[in-house]
Amino acid sequence: MRxxxxxxxxxxxxxxxxxxxxxxxxxxxxxxxxxxxSKNELIxxxxxxxxxxxxxxxxxxxxxxxxxxxxA
Numbered sequence: 358m359r360x361x362x363x364x365x366x367x368x369x370x371x372x373x374x375x376x377x378x379x380x381x382x383x384x385x386x387x388x389x390x391x392x393x394x395s396k397n398e399l400i401x402x403x404x405x406x407x408x409x410x411x412x413x414x415x416x417x418x419x420x421x422x423x424x425x426x427x428x429a
Contacts, residue, residue: 360411362394362402372412375405389416 363372380388384403390413391401402413 358406358409358411360413362400362413362415364415368414371407372405372414375407375412376403376414379403379405384416 368376380403388403389401390404391399394400400413400415402415405412405414
């Protein structure tokens with residue numbers, strides 16, 4: 358399985374669907390994964406999977422808005 362880090366700016370409908378399916382009522386602190394990227398920056402993300410890919414979606418205010426807008 359491949360792992361892909363996705364910024365909220367590059368979310369597509371498929372990934373948004375996965376997020377809404379996995380976190381229909383939002384995500385909690387226990388769902389957040391923290392790691393350092395190649396530039397040693399701290400990244401916080403939530404994980405969603407499809408058949409062949411694990412997506413690590415960076416979290417932030419924009420992600421929360423995107424999920425809420427997608428629900429509407």
